[in-house]
Amino acid sequence: MPKNTGTPIRGAKRAQFNIFSRPVNGIPATQTFRTALVPILWVDESIILPDEFVEELTGRLLNSLRLVDIFIPVIIAACGLVLVVGAGFTIRAFYVRKSVKKTDTVPVDKTEPALETQPEPETQPEPRT
Structure with missing residues (x-):
């Protein structure tokens, strides 16, 4: 795998097939076998x-x-x-x-009188007849 890319440039797949070997009753030749896992076939494929x-x-x-x-x-x-x-x-x-x-702040002189305003004439609503 190159350092900069992280892309694999080589690939492989491997498989191994195994069988158990053990003594079989009735077959005297297998009585000396120990129980073991014995590989019988290997498959190896690779690509670059x-x-x-x-x-x-x-x-x-x-x-x-x-x-x-x-x-x-x-x-x-x-x-x-x-x-x-x-x-x-x-x-x-x-x-x-x-x-x-x-x-914006303007000091207010308290000695001067405030502006006089004319009172608004009071109007009362007319009674309903």
Whole structure:
């Protein structure tokens, strides 16, 4: 398995068939057998990918890894930029709000009389007949 791709380039499957050997009553030749598991058949298949397939896999996978190596710093830089711009807008909004609060408050002079307002004429609803 290559280090960078993690793609298997060699595969194998193996099988083994076994039988139990034990003494059989009525057959004197088997009386000396011990009970054991005896292999009788092995099957072994394997494959190795040709070099052109390995190069194709490596090329496809490593090109993707190279793109990821490029995009990760770009994404981190973009997130950092958004963070800095957002912090700047937040600080600016804080100071703008603070300055608006200072300019909106007008001291009231208690010695001057308040503006006189004319009372509204009272109107009563007409009685129903």
